[in-house]
Structure formats: C-alpha cells, structure tokens
C-alpha cells in the first residue's frame with residue numbers, strides 16, 4: 095500500500111507550470127500576432143520549405159508501406175545512416191543499434207534524457223548557460239531537478255562566459271551540464287577554445303553528464319564549417335548525449351523527427367521514457383530523411399550550392415540585411431544589432447530605446463487600447479526585481495501593437511527568478527527568408543503596418 099506521503103505528493107504535482115503559474119510567452123505573442131495582423135520574426139519556424147527530394151522520398155516511403163509501428167529507437171536504415179554521417183563528425187564508430195535513439199524532434203529527446211537521468215526530489219542540478227531555450231526549464235522542472243544557470247555575457251564583440259563562475263557552479267549535486275552549440279537565442283558558436291575550456295572544467299567533475307543540444311550544428315555563417323561537436327573532443331563521448339533535429343536540418347520543423355547519440359549506458363535511461371511516451375517515431379519521415387542525408391550535403395540544389403550551403407547563405411543574407419538595416423535607422427530606432435555566428439536568430443540591444451517606447455508599455459501590463467467588448471490578450475505578467483515591466487517585453491509589445499511585427503523578448507529566455515536575468519535584448523528570427531524580412535523591416539521603419 096502507498097504511504098500517505100506519496101499520495102499527497104502526487105496530488106500536489108501540477109504540470110505544466112507555465113499554465114498554472116503564468117502565460118507562455120509564445121501564447122501572448124501568438125494572440126498579439128493574430129489581433130494586430132503581425133508579421134513574425136518571433137518563433138524559430140523557417141519561412142522556406144523542405145527540399146522536393148525529401149517530400150518525394152516521404153511519399154515513396156508511404157507507398158512502400160512504411161505506415162505502421164517500427165523499431166522503437168529508429169528504423170535500421172535510418173540509424174545506419176545516422177551512424178555513418180555522425181561517425182565521421184565524432185571521429186569514431188557509432189553502434190547504430192545501441193548508441194542512437196531516434197526521437198520525436200530534439201525536444202522529445204531533451205525531455206526523455208532529462209527525465210531519465212534525474213532522480214526526482216534528490217536536489218540533482220542541471221546547469222545551463224543563460225539565456226537559454228525556455229523549454230529546458232520545463233523539462234528540468236518536470237523531472238523535478240534543480241535548474242541552475244551561468245551567464246553568457248556580451249563582451250568585446252562576442253558572447254562569453256567566465257570559466258571561474260562556471261567552475262564554482264558545478265558541485266557534487268550537478269547531474270547534467272546542458273550545452274547548446276550553436277546557441278539559441280544568442281547565435282553564439284562555441285569555438286574550439288571555448289569547448290576545450292568546458293572540457294577541462296568538466297573533467298574536474300567526472301560524475302557530470304553532458305547533454306549537448308546540437309540542433310543548429312550545420313548552420314554556421316561566414317564560411318565556418320559546421321560547429322565542433324562537444325562529444326568529438328578528447329574522451330567527451332563517454333559522458334555526452336548529442337542531440338540533433340531533422341526539423342532544423344531539413345527545414346521541416348513540423349515533421350518532428352530528431353535523433354540522439356550517446357553511450358548505451360546513458361541512452362538506455364532515456365529509452366525507458368521514450369518507450370512510455372512516444373514509442374516509435376514517424377516511419378515514412380525516417381525513411382525520407384535517411385535517403386536525403388547524402389543529397390543535402392552533396393547534390394547541387396540552387397545555383398550550384400547544396401541544400402545546406404543554400405540554407406546557410408539564405409540565413410546569412412537575412413542576418414546581414416537586418417544588421418545593415420538596423421544600423422541605417424539607428425537615429426530613429428536606437429537599437430544595436432549583435433552579429434550572430436550561427437543558427438536561427440540574432441539579438442539586438444535595445445537599452446537606448448527606453449526613451450522612445452510609449453509610456454503605457456513601460457508602466458504596466460495593461461498596454462492595449464481595447465475597443466468596446468474586447469478583452470485583453472493573455473499576458474505574461476512578469477516584473478524585473480525593481481518592480482518594472484521588463485524593457486524588452488515592453489519593446490516587443492510596442493512593436494507588435496504599433497508596427498505589426500513579432501519579436502521575442504530575451505528576458506523570457508532566463509528563469510523568471512534568475513538573479514542574472516537581463517531585459518535589454520530582443521531576439522530576431524533570421525529564418526523567415528529575405529522577402530518576409532524586408533516586409534517586416536518596412537513595418538519596423540514605420541513605412542506601413544498593413545501589407
């Protein structure tokens with residue numbers, strides 16, 4: 095029979111906390127987007143489509159009969175292909191049957207590993223760099239682990255971390271160090287030197303498992319090769335889970351296919367969770383991705399560029415467009431764009447906009463001028479430690495309501511009680527294509543709100 099204690103704990107458990115504590119930021123901005131007919135530079139969903147060959151392979155796989163349950167951890171054809179491709183990047187032989195788990199997108203991999211590895215209510219800590227992908231917080235809370243953060247700071251023209259602060263944040267209770275390279279939301283690429291520093295520090299804490307969220311690994315700018323995988327350095331493989339996203343790689347985020355590579359001892363902990371949750375993953379999409387892998391890196395796709403080379407160019411063009419355009423209107427809108435080295439986003443520093451953001455966005459969460467009978471959108475009611483509405487949230491609401499453009503306040507990429515939370519940055523998506531970005535920028539400049 096269960097003890098009373100246990101029963102009480104079960105009753106008290108409420109998920110997801112964003113719904114009972116607060117409104118998810120995506121909900122507020124989606125509602126604002128609908129109400130004010132906005133163009134989005136917010137969410138990380140690409141404006142482009144997957145390559146035609148991927149779609150053709152998907153249809154063919156359906157015709158071939160890949161329509162029923164499959165091997166839970168990935169169809170052999172797919173895991174064999176993943177083992178080949180990432181074996182080269184990780185400079186080792188990967189066992190496709192024991193060291194790879196295909197997942198319902200990277201997000202479900204993160205969830206399975208964090209829940210599988212954390213012993214709930216034991217005070218086990220997960221250390222991340224902040225700002226970070228907000229879903230990390232939810233996975234950690236769901237696993238009943240303790241979220242802990244180390245700041246990434248913009249200094250001397252790049253996002254940096256203080257190795258001493260990192261070292262001091264690690265301890266006997268640290269179970270997981272969660273790295274994201276290339277990094278959302280900053281666009282930082284952890285270079286070899288950064289990764290070596292991390293490796294050396296983590297070697298002092300050999301009980302710590304590293305989850306390396308490598309979903310933007312292939313998407314680097316300025317002729318840089320793909321990011322260096324943390325697991326490829328020294329003996330890191332032995333303690334590392336590397337997580338990838340087919341959605342990001344093939345520009346098919348709605349297909350929700352990802353994969354993880356880890357030593358079997360670690361992988362088996364997450365496998366238990368996956369068995370209970372998603373079980374096996376979208377079968378025809380696995381076959382389509384498996385058959386498209388070689389083509390995206392080798393076959394000329396557009397103007398002699400491969401699909402991946404083309405994606406890098408398109409994202410980089412948008413990044414450069416925003417940087418030059420924001421700089422060109424810095425008198426009217428005093429934001430400072432920060433160069434992004436990789437991924438779906440760049441950050442702008444909006445510190446100097448405080449004086450031009452209309453008062454009603456700064457002073458309260460009741461910022462809408464409501465028409466009769468209209469109720470306010472769902473709002474994320476958060477304050478900075480001094481009681482003010484976060485500057486970046488005020489800026490983004492202003493942009494949505496008055497300019498018709500959605501951007502993401504970066505303070506929401508920190509834990510709401512984080513002592514290092516910063517409200518001077520806004521995240522801009524560079525994944526929507528140049529045409530869309532031009533239209534959005536016309537609105538930001540104030541040329542017109544409605545297209």
Ligand SMILES: Cc1ncc(COP(=O)(O)O)c(C=O)c1O
Nearest residue numbers: 138199200201227278339341352
């Ligand atoms: C850093 C990071 N990790 C994971 C994910 C989730 O990837 P997927 O769509 O494959 O679940 C995202 C999506 O935006 C992301 O930015």
